[in-house]
Amino acid sequence: MGQLSGPTDPTADAHWEHQQPRKGFFTDTSICIGCKACEVACKEWNHNPSDGNLELLGSSYDNTGALGANTWRHVAFIEQGQERITEARESGRALVNLGMPGIGPPGAAAPTGPDLAEVDTTPPDTADFRWLMSSDVCKHCTHAGCLDVCPTGALFRTEFGTVVVQDDVCNGCGTCVAGCPFGVIERRSDGTAVVAAQREDQHAEHPAVPNVGVAQKCTLCYDRLVADEAPACAKACPTTSIKFGNHDDMVETARERVAGLHAQGLTEARLYGANELDGVGGTGSVFLLLDEPEVYGLPPDPRVPTADLPQMYRRAGMAVAGMVAAAAVAFLGGRA
């Protein structure tokens, strides 16, 4: 059993002998144009069936809705007015002023960005309207709730530090679905592959929905990584909003980018998942966001549930002792 929480190297924790550097994404939402090429490329490459009934969800240009068994990249669209933009800028500035410690040896944690508390960064051009677009994906957590609670070992940690389901091992118990603090992994149900009527013939030739009844999520294109290829989504992204590479480089790139945006007065920019001291030990997929995480449907303070597992087992042990004691009292307390 590896470490349950805190900073660690997940690949070493999983006892891989021939480790690869940990791979990850840096998704820079500030340059995402919402083209959804990543969503499409992911579906194509992984043969994922369609979701739902092609209905419009009434949420801007997002008719996908959420990550799920069949959607491993999801582009969120958020429309905001000036008031909210100002608020986002304020909340970002508050974050800067918190003086969040950098990562690394405490002494060497020199601030990377300019000290914004003193500079007048009043942006000259607070737009009166903006669209936020963000391509969400599995976080490939350092401490992955889904992997920890999986009873069959279907979910495993790859040599690249990512988290992958073995389709032929998973028995669809669904524990991982509840274990993920980000709502990513889902059990694939049948009957979701609804196809447009006029293309029925064309689709009839396709194989039935694969892997029905088992848990499904982004594999960080494990099949491509082992062939030294970049994941399909990153390759398809036309703006380099999705960057793929070694996790360390990704985090560094993210830090540089957010410092650059801050220097332009865009204090609303912030990183999500770049802190290895957070509740999941840092994520393999790092994001640059322009508002609070919950605006994008991300949890504001996720914590891997297994971090508290030793305490849960202790409490359960006490409860067991209580139950046995009650039974003993019931029998020993003289004949009623």
Added chain:
Amino acid sequence: MTHSEFDSFRPPEPPRRRRPGGKRGTGRRDSGDGSREMSMVPEPEFTSYYGRPVVKPAPWGDEVAAYLFLGGVAAGSALLGLGGQLTRRPALCRNARLSALTAVSLGAAALVKDLGRPERFLNMLRTIKVTSPMSVGSWILSAFSVGAAVSAAAEIDRISRARLPLGPLRTLLQAAEGPAGFEAAFFAGPLAAYTAVLLGDTATPTWNAAHEELPFVFVSSAALASAGLAMITTPVHEAGPARKLAVLGVVGDVVAMRVMEHRMDPVAAEPLHQGKAGTMLKWSERLAAAGGLGTLQGGGNRAMAAASGLALLAASALTRFGVMEAGLSSARDPRYTIEPQKNRLAARRAAGITGDSITTAR
């Protein structure tokens, strides 16, 4: 901020989600001019992505709730069976052993049925993973079932006057039934308690917030349910210990539930009081109290004992279905994920802990 003629082709605005308490001002929302720029202006307390859930509810249906109940009944019954075995109460011992086997078999069948791939249920025993309460639980369930099956088989053989075609195995069975009763009883407590860890060890807000006290609720519920069943099946002169266990279980259940609700995050506790879950849990407490009182007052009367036992079984089933439903509904509403998390993050920051946020400025 344009208003073009094409705006009229946009799909209608979805109704905004309200907090269940309905505390929000809604003035600016209903401008009804088709412009959607204001739609994501945040509510001061709580923002979400179009009201969609942040975490996903476990894909667990009524089968799993039924298993929580049946597993509890089986566990308590094994303890009663061992007690009957040790204190020479043959009817109590026999009935409890048979109850344990029946309940655990039905429960296991329900669990398998709920799998996405039932034919792969044996994969549960492919590995032992302590980080997975489901894995630990599968092993507990298997070990328990062995003892429950052997001791119940001995009883069945006795009832059928040695007509089971056992041959020389009969001696073996008779020698094994005592130890088997011990073995089942050894795994009984863990069987009753692990399901609480299974629910607690999830990102489902209400279950996770309840993880400290849920094991106590579940073992109490198991005790009162199995005692209730024994009071139904067993003549009163042998059911004395069952009556005592029932009363202890009721006290434990009511107290543990109250303490749990009190110590939980107040927002995450709300689903325990609302909707279907709220109704079930309210009735669960009432029935448990009624069953407990009935046991105390009229446990010596067979009809009264059976009625009380029935109330206790119903109370336990309602507890399990209620807790299950409360958790699933807490996962379906983003508020229960976002608000407690924002509050605890703010509390840590107020306490000067600023280094452990997932959102950072650099």
